Amino acid sequence: MTSEIVAPAPGRRREAAVPAGRAGFREALAFEWIKFRSLRSTLWVTAVATLLPAPGAVLVAATESIQPEETVLGGALTFATPALMLAAVLGALVVCGEYGSGTMRSTVAAVPRRGTVLAAKGTLLACLLYALALPSCAAAYLVGDALLDDTHAQGDPLPALFGIAATFPVAGLFGLAVGALIRHGAGAITSVIAVLLLPGMLGPLFGPAERWVAGVSPTAALQKLTQSSEAAPELAGSLGAWPSLLLVAGYTALALMGTAALFQRRDV
Amino acid sequence: MAGAGRAPSVGGVIEVHALTKRYGDRAAVDRLSFDVRPGRVTGFLGPNGAGKSTTMRLILGLDTPTSGSAWVGGRLYRDLSAPLCAVGSLLDAKGVHGGRSARAHLAGLAASNGLPRRRVDEVLELVGLDPATAARRTKGFSLGMGQRLGIASALLGDPEVLMLDEPVNGLDTEGIRWIRNLMRSLAAEGRTVFLSSHLMSELELTAEHLIIIGRGRLLADTPMREFIDRHSGQGTLVRSPEAERLRAVLEDAGARVSADARGGWLARGPSAEAIGELARAHDLALSELTPRRSSLEEVYTAMVASATEYRGTAEGPQEPSRERSDTP
Numbered sequence: 001m002t003s004e005i006v007a008p009a010p011g012r013r014r015e016a017a018v019p020a021g022r023a024g025f026r027e028a029l030a031f032e033w034i035k036f037r038s039l040r041s042t043l044w045v046t047a048v049a050t051l052l053p054a055p056g057a058v059l060v061a062a063t064e065s066i067q068p069e070e071t072v073l074g075g076a077l078t079f080a081t082p083a084l085m086l087a088a089v090l091g092a093l094v095v096c097g098e099y100g101s102g103t104m105r106s107t108v109a110a111v112p113r114r115g116t117v118l119a120a121k122g123t124l125l126a127c128l129l130y131a132l133a134l135p136s137c138a139a140a141y142l143v144g145d146a147l148l149d150d151t152h153a154q155g156d157p158l159p160a161l162f163g164i165a166a167t168f169p170v171a172g173l174f175g176l177a178v179g180a181l182i183r184h185g186a187g188a189i190t191s192v193i194a195v196l197l198l199p200g201m202l203g204p205l206f207g208p209a210e211r212w213v214a215g216v217s218p219t220a221a222l223q224k225l226t227q228s229s230e231a232a233p234e235l236a237g238s239l240g241a242w243p244s245l246l247l248v249a250g251y252t253a254l255a256l257m258g259t260a261a262l263f264q265r266r267d268v
Numbered sequence: 269m270a271g272a273g274r275a276p277s278v279g280g281v282i283e284v285h286a287l288t289k290r291y292g293d294r295a296a297v298d299r300l301s302f303d304v305r306p307g308r309v310t311g312f313l314g315p316n317g318a319g320k321s322t323t324m325r326l327i328l329g330l331d332t333p334t335s336g337s338a339w340v341g342g343r344l345y346r347d348l349s350a351p352l353c354a355v356g357s358l359l360d361a362k363g364v365h366g367g368r369s370a371r372a373h374l375a376g377l378a379a380s381n382g383l384p385r386r387r388v389d390e391v392l393e394l395v396g397l398d399p400a401t402a403a404r405r406t407k408g409f410s411l412g413m414g415q416r417l418g419i420a421s422a423l424l425g426d427p428e429v430l431m432l433d434e435p436v437n438g439l440d441t442e443g444i445r446w447i448r449n450l451m452r453s454l455a456a457e458g459r460t461v462f463l464s465s466h467l468m469s470e471l472e473l474t475a476e477h478l479i480i481i482g483r484g485r486l487l488a489d490t491p492m493r494e495f496i497d498r499h500s501g502q503g504t505l506v507r508s509p510e511a512e513r514l515r516a517v518l519e520d521a522g523a524r525v526s527a528d529a530r531g532g533w534l535a536r537g538p539s540a541e542a543i544g545e546l547a548r549a550h551d552l553a554l555s556e557l558t559p560r561r562s563s564l565e566e567v568y569t570a571m572v573a574s575a576t577e578y579r580g581t582a583e584g585p586q587e588p589s590r591e592r593s594d595t596p
Contacts (some may be wrong), residue, residue: 110381
């Protein structure tokens, strides 16, 4: 504060109360992180998605509901599928919550380069989901391995667990793309759940084409990676586990690029 | 006015040039051009739906103009390296997620422009939100508290330009006075303060310069005083115990005299000084002698009415309501 009493002449600089800021990617990432951790809705969905798989393995073991031909890895990760849906819902929430509340205006006013906004959101979401899904799914496998009886084939946990964890950021980013496209929370959440759930549910209606319909969803990629019996080639196509993950990652990337192009142009 | 080759402005001049925004075939903003200069409060006036909020969103780059451009300090908003340090904006009280605390909202915005965390506490104190309130989720905020939070976020980056859409909305008398003083002091520091309102009485007290739009078009860009002086019918309110004799004297002196609604005569023509002299010369006791300027509201209403008429877009006279014909 200056002790001068005279009103500053036009054009003369006041003493700056704030050092010159900048609004780059790192700042946008910090912004997104603060927004993420300051909302109950996003925290709850993240917590439930992370904590779901391990108790799920306990439940499967306790109820002995595992199919005889199922692997230990597939049975232990039964609840990874609903967790994956929550990851996609989280992606939609992160962007639709902003549209619904009008926060998107403050966000874009603070970070006018919209590509940066979307990139920061996506980076945060993907890193967070991968970092949480990996220990979460590994824990579920260890719990299942300890509790499930030895009559089942083991399945190969490595490197499959890394791929399993990778389906979460992919599903989250898919949710983000759909959320930014639809902008309306309820609509976006319904859509992402439909994409994850319906191919598996409606697949049998398509007869021999079932494996093409059911095989393309992120859920199918997850089930193939867990070497679950539900991912048999006649049900989910003969595309291998890793190529399936690549396929899902590929169309998610396309969806993100399309949404980003739209987000650049649209009024907020 | 806002031509090419102008000197780069050090501070934050807002330059709007032939700005147009169409939704379908309706133009919300129609070839609008004006400058908002630093060092004074500029009022942005217009009826609901005139395009004030759309214009502000266009300046902030939130909406893309159909044609034309808006510049802040000689740059497009989206090219600003730290926008919050250049322009502080308050669009509506609803720019905040109800599930987030006021402090978290401000902390996020501070982080987005690389501002130090202490700024959050500084602006909270400046707008009078105490730490306990700031820690609460904004869902339970009153309109006034939400408005204070919005102003806090606008001030976060200590910007050269402040652009506030209806800032006094929902504030009580004390809050309105607070905003008025804040805006004036910010302008006195050499900042650009651009402030929209439909409360004309409020702008009259706060703004020194006026930009008036109607149906997306510029109606006036003028100093407040000049605007009122030019558009108002000058008059003087005179009262005397001898009302009829006063009237006769005034009319003899060439004044047009009409009865004022609140009693007394409204005299047009001679100045208040002349009327005073006249009364003394005729040995008349006066109980009131008040020069009366039209309020901004009166002037504005007359102006919008004539502008609407001029463009011939006013709806035709309403059909007289018919008597019910279905009664037996």
